[in-house]
Structure formats: structure tokens, C-alpha cells
Amino acid sequence: MGRWEPNARGRLANAALELYSERGFEQTTVAEIAKRAGLTERTFFRHYADKREVLFAGSGELEEAFVKAVADVPKSAAPIDAVAVGLDTLAEFFVDRRDFARRRQAVIMATAELQERELIKLASMSAALADTLRRRGVAEPAASLTAEAGVAVFKVGFERWIGAAEEREMSRFMRESLDELRTALTGN
Amino acid sequence: MGRWEPNARGRLANAALELYSERGFEQTTVAEIAKRAGLTERTFFRHYADKREVLFAGSGELEEAFVKAVADVPKSAAPIDAVAVGLDTLAEFFVDRRDFARRRQAVIMATAELQERELIKLASMSAALADTLRRRGVAEPAASLTAEAGVAVFKVGFERWIGAAEEREMSRFMRESLDELRTALTGN
DNA sequence: CACCTGATGTCATTCACTGTCATCACGTAA
DNA sequence: TTACGTGATGACAGTGAATGACATCAGGTG
Structure with missing residues (x-):
């Protein structure tokens, strides 16, 4: 078992699509996406260049x-x-x-x-x-x-x-x- | 003679194109554009929805x-x-x-x-x-x-x-x- | 066992953008 | 002339995206 939950990128992408669907893109903060994926905002930006890119992996x-x-x-x-x-x-x-x-x-x-x-x-x-x-x-x-x-x-x-x-x-x-x-x- | 210098929109557009040419888009702040046009940052956003839109009037x-x-x-x-x-x-x-x-x-x-x-x-x-x-x-x-x-x-x-x-x-x-x-x- | 590495967390900072209220010259009507 | 409304602007505070610097820590390696 690794130190962290596996597939951080994928978890972020799933969380983002869910939240964008539920509340809309603008009403979703990156902090919320990261939280749902069990990570921090800073880590989100290590995987995706910006808030939009997460949908275009x-x-x-x-x-x-x-x-x-x-x-x-x-x-x-x-x-x-x-x-x-x-x-x-x-x-x-x-x-x-x-x-x-x-x-x-x-x-x-x-x-x-x-x-x-x-x-x-x-x-x-x-x-x-x-x-x-x-x-x-x-x-x-x-x-x-x-x-x-x-x-x-x-x-x-x-x-x-x-x-x-x-x-x-x-x-x-x-x-x-x-x-x-x-x-x-x-x-x- | 009006209370303000005329053509605030045009002055902002000119200042923006100049600065984007000189230093590049990312290296230019909206405050700098507004200053060159003799206005404030807040006024820039009253004329243009965002920093990009000023080039697409x-x-x-x-x-x-x-x-x-x-x-x-x-x-x-x-x-x-x-x-x-x-x-x-x-x-x-x-x-x-x-x-x-x-x-x-x-x-x-x-x-x-x-x-x-x-x-x-x-x-x-x-x-x-x-x-x-x-x-x-x-x-x-x-x-x-x-x-x-x-x-x-x-x-x-x-x-x-x-x-x-x-x-x-x-x-x-x-x-x-x-x-x-x-x-x-x-x-x- | 000591060390290195990679993924993550923490903290501070800049800047785009927004909401709110104040200011003030100009036009207009009494 | 005077009082008032209007529109463009300024001043200020606040949110959130994005970035840089440094700390942490489990696992692999010698």
C-alpha cells in the first residue's frame, strides 16, 4: 500500500466533473475540488495547469x-x-x-x-x-x-x-x- | 470641454495594445494599462469585461x-x-x-x-x-x-x-x- | 542505518475581477 | 439662479485563481 491514495490525477478529474455538473464551473472553487479528492488546492495545480485544463486531460x-x-x-x-x-x-x-x-x-x-x-x-x-x-x-x-x-x-x-x-x-x-x-x- | 478627457474606451484600448506589444500580455497588469490611459483599474473593468476583451472591441x-x-x-x-x-x-x-x-x-x-x-x-x-x-x-x-x-x-x-x-x-x-x-x- | 527522491502539505504573495459607496461636473427644471 | 438628478469616475475592501518557497515524510537504495 502506497503512502498516498492512488490515482490523484483521476480523483481530481472526477471530482471536478462532478462539481462542475452539480453547481456549475464558476460556482466551484479549486479548493472544493481538491477537498473532494482528498487533496489540497496546491496539489491540484501540480496536476493541472489551471481550473479548466482538468476537463481536457x-x-x-x-x-x-x-x-x-x-x-x-x-x-x-x-x-x-x-x-x-x-x-x-x-x-x-x-x-x-x-x-x-x-x-x-x-x-x-x-x-x-x-x-x-x-x-x-x-x-x-x-x-x-x-x-x-x-x-x-x-x-x-x-x-x-x-x-x-x-x-x-x-x-x-x-x-x-x-x-x-x-x-x-x-x-x-x-x-x-x-x-x-x-x-x-x-x-x- | 467635458469633465473628463474624451474617449476613455479608446485610450484604454490604445494603452493596452501598446503595453501588450512592449512587455507582453502576461507581464502587463490592468493597473498599468489604466494608469497609461489616465484612469483607474476599476474604470478599465467598467469598459471591458476582462483583460483580454480590450483587444476585441x-x-x-x-x-x-x-x-x-x-x-x-x-x-x-x-x-x-x-x-x-x-x-x-x-x-x-x-x-x-x-x-x-x-x-x-x-x-x-x-x-x-x-x-x-x-x-x-x-x-x-x-x-x-x-x-x-x-x-x-x-x-x-x-x-x-x-x-x-x-x-x-x-x-x-x-x-x-x-x-x-x-x-x-x-x-x-x-x-x-x-x-x-x-x-x-x-x-x- | 543514513540518505535520497518524489508526491504532498503549508504559507505567503500577486493579480484579475467584483461589489459598494463616495465624488463631482454637467444638464435641467422650477 | 438654485436645487436636484445623472452618469462617469475614484476609493476601498474582498474573493479566488495561480505561483513560489520551504517543510514533511514514506519508500527505495547503498
């Missing part, structure tokens, strides 16, 4: 997986098709996590500060994706625009997956959204 | 102009073409303001907090744009996706306009970016 892995999937697609494929493969990989991350994703998203949508943080995570994904496309030989501005389009498809597809009444695979929403974007831009 | 008018331009396009036009008209209207806002836009953008790019604020302003534009498209009879998810695409084109076009060596009309960058996005998605 997994975003690094998500970005890595996305980028890696795109990089691994044979170069013969068109850039947007490589991005589509990346979107399918992202979808796998959320299998059996729709309830969790819903709770988390409800908290984020309720507070502008958290939406800002979410947006910069998506912007980071877009930048990493553009970088990967450039490595595949895609020139600017096509690389940045394709990356932005891919993230836009993810955003809209994710929202629709979260909001859907019945459970459907996320990848279906992604493919549907990408097709819709294509037709919207080509005017058919 | 014009964003409301920008969004309004964008949305109005799109709404005024005859309904016979395709959604993406209406958005293109909106982008041209946006471009007019920046005529003769490239130097100012550059200084401001340099400050924003230097600090994550400010990028977050910029991203939520763009997200607000996207949401307003999607709403306008829905009023034009565009169904979801096409409305949201077209709006996201329009804002992506604005982002990329703006960056390229800012970064261009020679001065070219912003609207040219917008059209170029939109065309590139189209070809990237259709795979030609």
Missing part, C-alpha cells in the same frame, strides 16, 4: 492518434481521404463513452471559459493535422484549409453524435458530415 | 456586417456563394488597416489566452452565420458546415493577407482560399 492522446492515423495512410490517397481515415480513428476513441462525453459536453457548453479551452484544443488539432499534411507533400494553403475542414467535420459530427436520440456509431456521423460539406461547397 | 460590428451581407444576398444564390459575398464585405473592414491588424495579431499570437479569445469570437461568427443560413432555408448539418467552412476560409485568408510581403486586397486572398478549399475537398 485526454486531448493530447486524441490529437496524437488523429495525426498518426493520417500519417500512416498511403501517400497515394488524396489528402481529404487521409483526413477521413483520421476521423474514423477518432471515432474509435469514443466507443462506449457517449454518456461520459455528454456529461462533459454539457458542462463545457454551459461556460464560455470552457468553450474557449475546447476551441484551442481543436485549433491545436488543426495545426498538427496541417503539419502532417505538409509532410505528405500538400502545399499551403491547401494543407491548412484541408485541416480546418477536417476539424470542422469533427466538430459538427461530434455534436450530432452527442445529440442523436438513438445510439449510432460516431464514424457514420463523420462520414455523413464530410459528404454534406463536399456538396455544400460544390453547390449540388 | 470591434468584433461585434464585424460579425454584424458579415451576417447582414449574407442575409442580403438574393436567395437564389447558393449558400456558399452568399458566404463568399460576406467574406468580401469583411475584407472592406480591413482596407488601410493592415499595419494595425499586424500589430494586433502579433500580440494575439504570442499568448495562448488571447488566441482562445480570438477563437471564441470566430466561433461566434460561425454560429451567427449558420443561423443566417438556416433562415435562408438551409437545413442542418449543411448550414453549420457551410458556416464553419466560411470561417475557415476567413482564418486562412486573413493569415495569408497579414503575412504577404506585398500589399494585396484582402478579398483576393479570400477568393483564392475558397477556391483552394473547394479543390481540396473534391480531390482535383
